[in-house]
Amino acid sequence: xxxxxxxxxxxxxxxxxxxxxxxxxVADQAFSPEENDNRRSKFLYENIHEKICKFGMAYLNExxxxxxxxxxxxxxxxxxxxxxxxxxxxxxxxxxxxxxxxKENQIDHGNxxxxxxxxxxxxxxxxxxLKFEDNIEICKVTCQAIRNLCFGHNxxxxxxxxxxxxxxxxxxxxxxxxxxxVVEPCAAAIGALACLRENASxxxxxxxxxxxxxxLCDYIDNYSVVLSITYSIAPLCxxxxxxxxxxxxxxxxxxLLSILEKYIEFKPVSMNTxxxxxxxxxxxxxxxxxxxxxxxxxxxxxxxxxxDVCYHSYYQTKVLLR
Numbered sequence: 485x486x487x488x489x490x491x492x493x494x495x496x497x498x499x500x501x502x503x504x505x506x507x508x509x510v511a512d513q514a515f516s517p518e519e520n521d522n523r524r525s526k527f528l529y530e531n532i533h534e535k536i537c538k539f540g541m542a543y544l545n546e547x548x549x550x551x552x553x554x555x556x557x558x559x560x561x562x563x564x565x566x567x568x569x570x571x572x573x574x575x576x577x578x579x580x581x582x583x584x585x586x587k588e589n590q591i592d593h594g595n596x597x598x599x600x601x602x603x604x605x606x607x608x609x610x611x612x613x614l615k616f617e618d619n620i621e622i623c624k625v626t627c628q629a630i631r632n633l634c635f636g637h638n639x640x641x642x643x644x645x646x647x648x649x650x651x652x653x654x655x656x657x658x659x660x661x662x663x664x665x666v667v668e669p670c671a672a673a674i675g676a677l678a679c680l681r682e683n684a685s686x687x688x689x690x691x692x693x694x695x696x697x698x699x700l701c702d703y704i705d706n707y708s709v710v711l712s713i714t715y716s717i718a719p720l721c722x723x724x725x726x727x728x729x730x731x732x733x734x735x736x737x738x739x740l741l742s743i744l745e746k747y748i749e750f751k752p753v754s755m756n757t758x759x760x761x762x763x764x765x766x767x768x769x770x771x772x773x774x775x776x777x778x779x780x781x782x783x784x785x786x787x788x789x790x791x792d793v794c795y796h797s798y799y800q801t802k803v804l805l806r
Contacts, residue, residue: 486513488530495535500560503539510536514570524571528599533571537604538764540564544611561612565626568605572632592644597637605633606643612653619667623656627669634676641680650674650683654690656701667699675716684720688727693720697734700743707750710743714756721763728767736764737773743746746780754786755793762797765804775805 486494486509494506510532514524527533543560566697609626616622630649634640644650653674660666674692678684685691694715703709717736721728740757747753761779774780780802787798 487537488526488532491532492530492535492562495532495539499554500543503543506558507536507539507560507567511563511570512623514567514573521686523574527571531599533568533600533605534603535562536567537608540608540612541604544608544615558616558622559799561616562625565609565612565622568609568629569625569632572600572629597697600633601637601639601643606640607647609633610644610647610649610652613649613653613656616654617656617659618665620660623660623666624669627653627656627666627673627686631673631676633744634673634679638680641677641683644677645680645683645686650677650686650692651690653677654687654692654695657692657695661695664706664709666702667703668712671699671709671712672694675712675719678716678719684722684724684727687720688724688730693727694734695731696720697731697739700739701735701767702790704739704742704746707747707753710747711753711756714740714743714753714760717760718748718756718763721760721766723766725767728764729769730765732773734771736760737779738777740764741760741777741779741782744779744786747780748786749789751790753791754790758783758786758794758797758801762801762804765801771805774801780805 488507491506491509494502497503510527514527518797540560543557609629613626613630616626630644630653634644642764653670657667657674659669660670674687674696678687696716700710700713703713717731717740740761743753744757744761746756761774761783765774783794783798783801787794
């Protein structure tokens with residue numbers, strides 16, 4: 485295991501291979517969300533993430549003005565994105581031990597999410613994704629990092645949105661729509677970004693809603709893809725009349741009925757699907773469709789199975805469908 489002083493020296497050495505190895509070591513050591521909370525916390529509080537950003541931005545700027553081998557540059561960017569996937573796990577891994585660790589350390593070192601937000605990670609990841617939007621592995625891992633960072637943090641959503649990341653993710657979803665291993669993290673990143681209303685509108689204008697509904701039907705047997713897409717529909721449609729109508733016209737009401745029939749005993753999918761139906765039901769056209777296909781009995785079954793996460797959406801939808 486590489487210790488912190490050595491990692492810091494490797495990132496500042498100016499030797500690309502050393503810096504790549506350092507990023508890989510950070511990713512490996514920060515991987516497990518349960519076993520490595522303290523180590524991940526220490527990386528952030530020792531500003532290792534800032535040194536990765538500094539190296540990454542300098543490397544990409546240099547590569548733009550010189551003949552750097554594509555494979556070598558892709559390797560650098562892959563390891564940088566992978567490091568940030570694992571450094572940002574705490575955004576979505578909010579178990580009791582994680583909360584306690586960050587609560588204790590925050591007293592002396594500040595909020596870990598703000599430390600990441602104040603670094604150059606946003607323009608760095610956007611630049612990586614923009615440069616390698618045709619690279620399957622880099623798209624997968626960078627989408628994962630964006631999803632983690634945007635989970636529950638409007639600052640990241642605003643900044644990524646202003647850079648054009650929504651439109652970029654929409655292009656990637658179109659390009660790799662035949663690859664479920666890319667569709668899954670891309671749809672998850674879209675869902676995390678779409679929690680900001682302006683970003684939901686950007687995705688709507690880019691044609692993302694129709695594509696997600698089609699992919700939901702295409703990958704109905706793929707649990708991971710279904711989970712990500714159903715997660716994205718509710719924020720895309722929240723208080724967005726245009727996206728609600730567009731999703732409904734594309735067949736989302738019928739698709740969500742099929743998803744609920746198939747996955748009703750799987751809590752995460754049931755929760756996402758019931759929430760998506762609730763948001764779609766604010767559109768009169770969709771309400772008519774939901775009544776026609778009798779969606780409420782299935783929603784009630786999901787509510788009875790998982791009342792802690794489906795209760796509110798079920799009863800709100802029941803009121804709307806009267």
